[in-house]
Amino acid sequence: MRRISWFNATSLTLGFAFLYIPMLVLVIYxxxxxxxxxxxxxxxxxxxxELFRNEAFLDAAWVTLRVALVSSTLxxxxxxxxxxxxxxxxKFYGRTLFSGMLYAPLVMPDVILGLSLLLxxxxxxxxxxxxxxxxxxxxxxMAFVAxxxxxxxxxxxxxxxxxARDLGCTRWDAFRSVTLPIISPAVISGWLxxxxxxxxxxxxxxxxxxxxxxxLPIKIFSAVRLxxxxxxxxLSAILIGxxxxxxxxxxxxxxxxxxxxxxxxxxxxx
Amino acid sequence: MRRAALIALPFMWLLALFLVPFLIVAKISxxxxxxxxxxxxxxxxxxxxxxxxxxxxTGLDFENYIFLTTxxxxxxxxxxxxxxxxLSTLMTLAVxxxxxxxxxxxxxxWRPTLLMLVILPFWTSFLIRVYSWKAILAQxxxxxxxxxxxxxxxxxxxxxxxxxxxxxxxxxTYLPFMVLPLYAALEKLDDSLLExxxxxxxxxxxxxxxxxxxxxxQGIIAGSFLVFIPVMGEFVIPTLLGGxxxxxxxxxxxxxxxxxxxxxxxxxxAIILLAILIIPIxxxxxxxxxxxxxxx
Numbered sequence: 301m302r303r304i305s306w307f308n309a310t311s312l313t314l315g316f317a318f319l320y321i322p323m324l325v326l327v328i329y330x331x332x333x334x335x336x337x338x339x340x341x342x343x344x345x346x347x348x349x350e351l352f353r354n355e356a357f358l359d360a361a362w363v364t365l366r367v368a369l370v371s372s373t374l375x376x377x378x379x380x381x382x383x384x385x386x387x388x389x390x391k392f393y394g395r396t397l398f399s400g401m402l403y404a405p406l407v408m409p410d411v412i413l414g415l416s417l418l419l420x421x422x423x424x425x426x427x428x429x430x431x432x433x434x435x436x437x438x439x440x441x442m443a444f445v446a447x448x449x450x451x452x453x454x455x456x457x458x459x460x461x462x463x464a465r466d467l468g469c470t471r472w473d474a475f476r477s478v479t480l481p482i483i484s485p486a487v488i489s490g491w492l493x494x495x496x497x498x499x500x501x502x503x504x505x506x507x508x509x510x511x512x513x514x515x516l517p518i519k520i521f522s523a524v525r526l527x528x529x530x531x532x533x534x535l536s537a538i539l540i541g542x543x544x545x546x547x548x549x550x551x552x553x554x555x556x557x558x559x560x561x562x563x564x565x566x567x568x569x570x
Numbered sequence: 571m572r573r574a575a576l577i578a579l580p581f582m583w584l585l586a587l588f589l590v591p592f593l594i595v596a597k598i599s600x601x602x603x604x605x606x607x608x609x610x611x612x613x614x615x616x617x618x619x620x621x622x623x624x625x626x627x628t629g630l631d632f633e634n635y636i637f638l639t640t641x642x643x644x645x646x647x648x649x650x651x652x653x654x655x656x657l658s659t660l661m662t663l664a665v666x667x668x669x670x671x672x673x674x675x676x677x678x679x680w681r682p683t684l685l686m687l688v689i690l691p692f693w694t695s696f697l698i699r700v701y702s703w704k705a706i707l708a709q710x711x712x713x714x715x716x717x718x719x720x721x722x723x724x725x726x727x728x729x730x731x732x733x734x735x736x737x738x739x740x741x742x743t744y745l746p747f748m749v750l751p752l753y754a755a756l757e758k759l760d761d762s763l764l765e766x767x768x769x770x771x772x773x774x775x776x777x778x779x780x781x782x783x784x785x786x787x788q789g790i791i792a793g794s795f796l797v798f799i800p801v802m803g804e805f806v807i808p809t810l811l812g813g814x815x816x817x818x819x820x821x822x823x824x825x826x827x828x829x830x831x832x833x834x835x836x837x838x839x840a841i842i843l844l845a846i847l848i849i850p851i852x853x854x855x856x857x858x859x860x861x862x863x864x865x866x
Contacts, residue, residue: 308672312684315669319691319745322702325712329705337705338712382580385573387862392577401584403855407795409803409847411820412840415827416591419837422608423594439587442580447858454862471573500695503805507827517697524810528705536698543694551686 323540330533337528347534354531357519364499364516367430371437372494378438379445379494380487384475386446387453388461405440406447413440414507421508428510436508437501441494448493452486453479485554492550496543592844599837600630610834634838643822644839648846650817654733655801658740662748662797663790665741670752670789671782674759685753692746699743700810707735707811731813739807744800748793755789756782788861795854799847819843 330348334341351357382402386395405413417436418428426432460482464474480487502517509515523529604611612629638644673684691699706712707730714726729735759782767777783790805820812818819839827836 305675307668308675311668311672312676315665315672315745315749316687318665318742319687322706322742323691323694323699325706326698326702338708338710338715378580378583381576385577385580389573389577394581398577398581398584399859400852400855401588402580403858404851405588407799407851407854409800409820409843411803411805411823412595412844415823415836415840416595417587419594419598419833420587420591435587439583442583450862496693500697502697503824517695520697520701521806524701524704528701528708532701533705536695536701539695539698544690547686547690547693551682555682 326533327537327540330530330537332530332533335530337530337533347530348538351531351534351538356514357516357531357535360514360516360519363430363513367433367437367505367513367515368495368498371434371498372441372491374434374438375441375445375494376487376491379442379490380449380483382442383446383449383453384479387450402446403443405443408440410501410503414504417504418507428508428513430509430513432508432510433505433513433515436504437494437498440504441497444493444497445487445490448490449483449486452483456482595837595840597630598834599634599841600632601834602629602631602633603832603834608833609831634834635842637835638838638842643817644819647817647819647822648842651802651804651819652846654736654740654818655798655804658737658744658801659794659798661737662741662744663794666745666748666752666793667790669745670749670756673749673753674756681757688746688749688753692750696743697806700739700807703735703739703742703811704730707738730811731816733812733816735811736808736816736818739811740797740801740804743807744797747796751792751796752786752789755786755792759785788857791857792854792861795850795857799850799854802847803843 329337329340331343331345332340333344333346382398385392386399386402414436417432417439421428421432421435460478461474464478465471469477500517501515502521505515506518506521509518520532520535523532598610601610601612603609612626618625669688673681673688676684704711708714709726709728709730711730713729714723717723718726729738763781763785764777767781768774772780803820803823804818805824808816808818808821809824812821823836823839823843826832826839
C-alpha cells in the first residue's frame, strides 16, 4: 500500500470540502425555524410541512417524475441501439452524420437545444405539454445512454458473441443472451443517468413545456430567481437526501458484486 | 433486415428531433418579426403552390444578422461569454487536476469511495447546487458572517450578483465533469515510468511535467471541452448568481425569446453561437472516438 503524501491529502480535503460544504449548509439551514434563511432561529421542520401542503409543488413533482420515467426508458432503448450499431454495425451510409448527431447533445448548450425543439414543435403544430418535454428529454438523454453503453461495448470480448453465432444463434439471439447480459450494468446506469438528467433539466423543459405541464425545476427556478426561500431549502434537502441514499446503495451493491467476483476468482485459482 | 431497422430507428429520431429543428432555427433566423401567431413572417404556404414557395424564399433575408453586428450588446455578450468560458475552464482545470491526481494516487481500497464522492454531486440537481451559493455569497450570507466574526473583514463583501459569483458557481457545478475524465486518464498511468524518470535523475516536479501531464492529455482535452462548450451557452448560473452587468449570450438568447418575444433575433443569436461552438464540438467528438478506438 502506498502512503498518501501531504500534498495529495490536502488537495482531497480541500476539494471535497468545496464540493460538500454548500450542500451541507443548505441541508442544515432547511431545518431553520426563521423565515430569514441565513439567520438561525432554532430547529424546526416547519418548512417541510409547508412544502407538503403546497399543491403546486406536488403537482410539478408528479409531472417531472412521469416525464423522467418515460423519457429515460425511451432514451435507453434508442441509445443502446445507437451504441450497438456504432460499435458493431460496421460501415454504413451516413455513419459520421449519425455519430455526430448522437454525441453533439452531450455538450450542446441547453438554450440551443431547447429553442430548436420548441420551434420544431410549433412549426408542426404539436401542442406543448408533457409529450413535448418527453420528446425533448429523450433526444438529449439518448446521447448519455449511448456514451455509457459504448464504453462497455468496446471493453468486452467480441469472441463471446462470435462463439454464440458459431453455435447457431441468430444475431438477435446472440444479442439477447450474450451481449445484453454483459452490457446490462451500463444499460442500467445509462437509464439512471437519463432519469436524473430529465429530473434536473430546467432550460429545455422551459422551452418545450406548455401551460398544462410545469416541471419541478421550472417551479424551483421561478421561486429562487429573486432570492432564497426556506421552502426550496427543504425541497433541496429532500432531493439531496434521495440522491445520497441512491448513490450509496448502488455503490455498495457494485462493491459487493466486485468482492464476490474476486472471491470466485480466488476459489478458481486454488 | 434487423440491422437496417436497428440503424433506422435512432437515426430517424435524431434526424427528426435534432437536425430538422436546426434547419428550422436557421430558416427563422432569416425571417422578420411579426405580430402574429407564430410571431414571424414569412410563413411557408404550400396551399398557394409554387407562388407560395417563391414568396417564402424572397421573404428571407440576413437582416437579423446585420442587426446583431450593429448593436454592440450582442458582440459584447459573445466576447464576455467567451472570456468567462475560457477563464472558468482554466480555473476548473487548476482546481480539478490536483483532486484527480490525488484520487489516482490513493490506495486501491479508497478509490471507489473517492470516486463515489465525486459522482454524488454530479447526480445532485444542478439547479439546487447553483442555488446553494446564493445563501452563502449574499451580503448577509454565511461567508460574510464567517469572515466578519473572525475579523478578516470589517465590511461585508459584495460577491453575489457579480462576475466573481458566476466564476465560483461555474467551477463548483462543472468540477465533476473535469475531475472524472482526468481521473480516468491518470488512473491508467504506469508508476514505473515515474520511477524510471526519477532513477534517471529527474526531479519529481520535472517528472510530473514531462510524464504525468502529457500522458493525461486526453483527460485534459475531454474535461476542458465538457466544461467550455456548455458554459458558453450557460443560462442558469449567470441568471441566479450574476448581476445586471453579467453579460452572457445564453441569457441574452433567453431574454430575446421569452421577454422580447423576438423569435427571429433569438434564432440568429443561436445560429451564431452554434457557429462558434461547432469546431470545439467536432474536436470533442473526435477526441471521444479516438479514446474508444485506442481501447479496442
